[in-house]
Amino acid sequence: MKLKTLTQFLIEQQRLENALPADVRLLIEVVARACKTIGHHVGKGALGNVLGNLESSNVQGEVQKKLDVLSNEILLEANEWGGNLAAMASEEMDSVYPIPHAYPRGGYLLLFDPLDGSSNIDVNVSIGTIFSVLRAPTDSAGRDITEADFLQPGTAQVAAGYAVYGPQTVLVLTVGTGTFGFTLDRETGSWMLTHENIQIPADTSEFAINASNLRHWAPPVRRYIDECLAGKAGERERNFNMRWIASMVADVHRILCRGGIFLYPWDAREPERPGKLRLMYEANPMAFLVEQAGGAATNGLGRILEIQPGQLHERVSVILGSRNEVERVTRYHHEVDTQA
Ligand code: P6P
Numbered sequence: 654m655k656l657k658t659l660t661q662f663l664i665e666q667q668r669l670e671n672a673l674p675a676d677v678r679l680l681i682e683v684v685a686r687a688c689k690t691i692g693h694h695v696g697k698g699a700l701g702n703v704l705g706n707l708e709s710s711n712v713q714g715e716v717q718k719k720l721d722v723l724s725n726e727i728l729l730e731a732n733e734w735g736g737n738l739a740a741m742a743s744e745e746m747d748s749v750y751p752i753p754h755a756y757p758r759g760g761y762l763l764l765f766d767p768l769d770g771s772s773n774i775d776v777n778v779s780i781g782t783i784f785s786v787l788r789a790p791t792d793s794a795g796r797d798i799t800e801a802d803f804l805q806p807g808t809a810q811v812a813a814g815y816a817v818y819g820p821q822t823v824l825v826l827t828v829g830t831g832t833f834g835f836t837l838d839r840e841t842g843s844w845m846l847t848h849e850n851i852q853i854p855a856d857t858s859e860f861a862i863n864a865s866n867l868r869h870w871a872p873p874v875r876r877y878i879d880e881c882l883a884g885k886a887g888e889r890e891r892n893f894n895m896r897w898i899a900s901m902v903a904d905v906h907r908i909l910c911r912g913g914i915f916l917y918p919w920d921a922r923e924p925e926r927p928g929k930l931r932l933m934y935e936a937n938p939m940a941f942l943v944e945q946a947g948g949a950a951t952n953g954l955g956r957i958l959e960i961q962p963g964q965l966h967e968r969v970s971v972i973l974g975s976r977n978e979v980e981r982v983t984r985y986h987h988e989v990d991t992q993a
Contacts, residue, residue, distance in 0.1 A: 659685055659824070659835050659844035672830045676737035676759055677812055680786060684763070685824055685844055687731035688782050688816035689837060691724045691768065695780065695818040704775050712747040712966055713931075718774050721745055724767035724782065738763055739789035740798035742965055744934055749965070751798050761811070762787040762803055764934040769815075770900025779819030781902025785938040786812040800965045803933065807958035813938035817902045825851070825909060825942060832909065832946040853948035854912035857975035859894045861904045862916040869920035873953065873985035877916075901930065905939050905973070909946055914974040916982070918953060927952070928970035932962055936969045949979035953986040 667673040725745040737759035744766040770780040814826035822837040834848025881893035940950030940957040950973035
């Protein structure tokens with residue numbers, strides 16, 4: 654059967670589900686096109702003179718890779734002129750990026766991690782772009798957009814997605830009517846609908862966590878992983894498998910495709926930090942995609958999507974994937990919480 658293109662899918666979503674304002678449809682098309690460009694540069698690798706580090710570091714205090722900065726620039730340049738955005742925010746930029754006065758302003762906010770997993774760039778492991786779309790507050794018309802305008806809970810997202818640059822280049826997207834995957838046809842340049850209405854199995858025997866942090870985990874996480882490692886002879890009465898790609902986009906994509914649970918929890922290395930991953934442009938878009946695919950996403954105590962952000966670059970503990978396993982880990986946290 655002939656596959657649908659991203660454009661056809663979006664037009665049908667706009668027509669059938671009335672889920673998609675024209676400005677959001679345009680925004681998704683433009684972001685998808687920018688991801689094609691980013692994927693093109695990623696694919697060049699050492700031939701493109703884009704590998705390696707810059708002298709600079711980002712707001713997270715992390716060394717910036719050349720491709721991080723290039724990807725950020727590609728997304729800014731692709732999206733600033735369209736007239737559908739009021740501002741943008743990025744992991745790679747300290748503060749919000751207002752739409753230049755040369756261009757018309759629109760009613761949406763775009764947030765992104767332009768190249769997540771960039772520590773994997775130089776070793777040819779899958780990396781990706783993550784994005785999230787919010788409405789600009791109605792009272793923001795006629796005034797400058799501030800960071801406070803972005804501080805909306807994940808439930809306010811109108812769209813979210815990622816592009817994973819791996820053996821295939823795949824765009825995974827939700828506009829609130831399910832989670833859908835589009836594989837890039839590298840011959841025609843079209844995104845083709847290949848994963849219709851993704852559903853994450855409620856159960857899994859595969860967990861993803863950076864096990865080198867074991868001694869730093871809180872008891873509920875340690876309990877959960879110990880039970881997985883105890884296998885058939887233990888509490889869970891079945892054996893588990895482990896995967897850790899250290900590229901959130903790749904780990905989440907595997908979980909969307911075959912189930913699993915991903916954990917990047919709070920740990921005692923930096924006790925004042927709730928977690929490593931960023932709420933606004935990593936955890937929230939991924940949580941939206943996962944919930945729309947029937948999975949669950951919590952910070953150990955509550956839905957990630959219900960967290961009221963306090964800062965643009967704030968971090969959060971992330972437990973997401975197969976619903977029954979996420980609920981188990983969350984229950985373990987609540988058991989400790991109530992005993993505390
Ligand atoms: P660690 C990549 O740097 C990232 O932000 C996520 O994509 C990934 O899940 C995590 O950090 C990996 O962290 O501590 O295992 O290197």
